[in-house]
Amino acid sequence: MSKKYIRIIIGALFIAVLAIAYFYVIPDNDSIGEGPSESAEEEDSFKIIDGEKENLVSIELNNDNVLTELFFDNGKWVVKGYENIELDKSNTESFIESMLSIFAEEVPNDDGNIGRYGLDNPKKSVCLKFKDGSEKLIYIGDQTPDNNYCYAKKPNEDMVYTINHINGERAEYTINYFVDKSIPKVSPYKIMSLNIKRKNAPEIDLEYTLQKQGNAQNLIEMGMETMNMKKPYEGMAVYPSNLQETVLVNLNDIQLGDIVQASLENIDKFGFDSPEAEIIVKDDTNSLALTVGDKVQDDNYYCTVNDKNAVFLIDSKYVNPFLNADPIKFVEKFVALHYRAEIERADMSEGDTLLEVTFGEEEAKENSESKNSRFNDDRKAYLNGVEFDKSSFSDFFELLAGITFDKVDENAKAVSDNPEVVIKYTLIDGSFDEVKFLPFNESFYIVENRPIEGMLVSKQKIRRVFEKAENLLKQTKRD
Numbered sequence: 001m002s003k004k005y006i007r008i009i010i011g012a013l014f015i016a017v018l019a020i021a022y023f024y025v026i027p028d029n030d031s032i033g034e035g036p037s038e039s040a041e042e043e044d045s046f047k048i049i050d051g052e053k054e055n056l057v058s059i060e061l062n063n064d065n066v067l068t069e070l071f072f073d074n075g076k077w078v079v080k081g082y083e084n085i086e087l088d089k090s091n092t093e094s095f096i097e098s099m100l101s102i103f104a105e106e107v108p109n110d111d112g113n114i115g116r117y118g119l120d121n122p123k124k125s126v127c128l129k130f131k132d133g134s135e136k137l138i139y140i141g142d143q144t145p146d147n148n149y150c151y152a153k154k155p156n157e158d159m160v161y162t163i164n165h166i167n168g169e170r171a172e173y174t175i176n177y178f179v180d181k182s183i184p185k186v187s188p189y190k191i192m193s194l195n196i197k198r199k200n201a202p203e204i205d206l207e208y209t210l211q212k213q214g215n216a217q218n219l220i221e222m223g224m225e226t227m228n229m230k231k232p233y234e235g236m237a238v239y240p241s242n243l244q245e246t247v248l249v250n251l252n253d254i255q256l257g258d259i260v261q262a263s264l265e266n267i268d269k270f271g272f273d274s275p276e277a278e279i280i281v282k283d284d285t286n287s288l289a290l291t292v293g294d295k296v297q298d299d300n301y302y303c304t305v306n307d308k309n310a311v312f313l314i315d316s317k318y319v320n321p322f323l324n325a326d327p328i329k330f331v332e333k334f335v336a337l338h339y340r341a342e343i344e345r346a347d348m349s350e351g352d353t354l355l356e357v358t359f360g361e362e363e364a365k366e367n368s369e370s371k372n373s374r375f376n377d378d379r380k381a382y383l384n385g386v387e388f389d390k391s392s393f394s395d396f397f398e399l400l401a402g403i404t405f406d407k408v409d410e411n412a413k414a415v416s417d418n419p420e421v422v423i424k425y426t427l428i429d430g431s432f433d434e435v436k437f438l439p440f441n442e443s444f445y446i447v448e449n450r451p452i453e454g455m456l457v458s459k460q461k462i463r464r465v466f467e468k469a470e471n472l473l474k475q476t477k478r479d
Contacts, residue, residue: 048104048152048161049136051128059099060127063172070096070178079175082262084309086180095170095178099128102138104152104161112158117151118142119160124171140168181256181312183305184286188248191227191240196247196322197278204247204327205231206238232327233451237337242330250318251281254288257300257313267311270294270302279322292319328452333404335447335457336423336435340397341377344426348400348465351420355469357400358382383469386476396472399465405447405455412454414438414446421445421462437462 058071069080070092077092079085107117114120118141127137141151143165150168152161196204206227226237261267271294279290292314293302300313338346346357360380381393388396400423419436426432437445440456447455 045103045105047101048138048154048163049099049102049126049128051100051130051136053096053100055130055132056096056100057129057131059096060125060129061171061173062125062127063174064123066174068174079178082175082179082259085175085259085262086308087178088180088182092178095173098167098170099126102126102163102167104163107151107160107162109158109160114141114153114158114160117153117160119151119153122153124168126167126171138163140171143168175262176258179259179310180308183254183256184288186251186281186286186288187283188244188251189240190283190285191243191248191281192284193280193282194227194243194247195278195280196325198323199274199276201323201325202232202327204325205229206243208240226332229327229331233331235451237332237334238330239332246330247321247325248281249321254318255315256303256305257315259310259312260302261311262309264304264309264311267293267302267304270311272302272304276301277319277322290314290322292323328408331452334401335403335405335450335455336401336425336433338401338425338427338433339377340401342427342429344428346400346423346425348423349421350462350466353466354384355466356382356384357397358385360387383472386473388472388476392472396465396468399468403457403461403465405452406444406458406461407456408452408454409456410454412440412446412456414440414448419448 056072058069061068061070070077071080072078073083077087077096079087109117119139122139122141124140125137126140127135129135137155138152138161139155140163141153143150144162148165149162150165152163152168153159154161191206191208193207194204195206198204206229208227226239227243229236229238260270272291275291275293276295277290277292279288279292281288287306289306291304293304293311295301295316296313299316301316301319303312303314303319304310305312343357343359345359348355348357358381359377360382362378362380378390381388381390381397383393383396403423416439419438421437423435424432425434435450436448437457438448440446443459444456445459445462447457
């Protein structure tokens with residue numbers, strides 16, 4: 001027999017030995033490091049409370065004389081004193097199931113001293129009541145030293161038991177665990193409208209619509225999605241991304257806090273006669289309506305939301321972005337946005353310096369579909385009568401059309417009524433738009449007759465337009 005076959009036989013025998021060891025020697029995985037199995041634990045424990053859900057009438061929780069009673073009424077579970085408040089079905093059903101099956105283990109207590117377990121005057125209890133009139137009641141004392149269990153006892157007994165600490169904590173549940181605090185989920189990325197009425201600030205009113213106006217119309221036609229601002233600066237455009245970074249930064253995370261009152265009656269005492277804000281935000285599916293009342297000392301506000309018949313607390317971190325919203329931070333900052341294809345001519349003057357932008361016939365193209373349109377302007381471009389190629393002219397035109405304001409000071413006053421710089425657009429449809437830059441100080445012009453009062457534009461920004469034009473014209477002379 002060759003050495004090759006001998007090695008194969010030895011290898012096969014070795015594998016066979018390992019297989020026998022695996023099945024007959026190595027213990028099951030379940031017995032390795034798992035501790036006592038569930039069945040083993042049940043051998044030493046019993047159900048201190050159990051029952052059938054269909055026979056359950058109510059559950060009473062007493063936490064330091066604060067009583068919360070959950071009972072079944074007209075086909076649904078309600079909390080006593082809050083019968084008109086919708087409960088969170090998932091939380092409620094989960095709680096009931098847990099209460100119907102509470103396991104316990106006996107604790108040696110030979111001397112009958114239940115005081116050391118916090119059971120001589122227990123502050124917590126759980127009581128289940130059933131249709132046949134029977135009750136299952138336990139008192140709950142201190143937690144065990146490892147905090148994994150709570151001590152408990154039945155009425156009229158000195159025997160001490162341990163129950164899972166979670167069941168001990170459930171005895172502390174109040175209406176705030178059971179109440180339905182869900183609110184409509186509105187996506188900050190699909191906003192269709194936003195309205196914020198504020199007590200101490202201007203109203204903000206925005207909408208997304210295909211029927212846009214002003215610079216919003218121009219932006220949408222260039223493929224840039226915007227919203228229309230109706231208040232406070234009518235006709236200004238708003239990028240949704242600017243909203244997402246400011247006003248709507250916490251929209252996805254909004255949560256209601258504790259319930260304060262289980263009705264909407266007599267709520268003026270919470271500040272709703274003169275609310276801090278009324279907020280309505282809508283996406284393409286849902287709408288969230290939030291009314292904000294007075295502020296509470298612990299940095300919360302009172303609020304009502306949608307059709308919920310209750311007053312809640314809400315953390316100020318969810319409210320502040322709406323209360324502090326500054327529309328200047330999310331409006332588009334173009335002073336006068338006109339895209340090239342809609343302009344017949346543009347005249348820009350500074351003292352005796354005049355820049356004349358005009359357009360001639362469309363350049364010849366082999367592709368007949370490449371016509372002059374609102375999105376594609378192939379007309380010949382002239383600056384002070386000199387024709388420029390598309391690339392050189394585009395750099396200049398972007399500076400001219402892209403003038404933006406640097407900041408807003410609504411109290412700013414021009415030092416003179418005579419404009420230092422004027423841009424007049426003559427549009428293809430026969431309309432005009434004139435932008436006047438009045439002197440404000442050494443660094444800024446103030447813009448006249450714009451939707452936003454007090455627009456301040458850097459003088460350096462205007463100077464760059466003239467310098468770009470001068471350089472183009474000088475280059476032409478040198479060529």
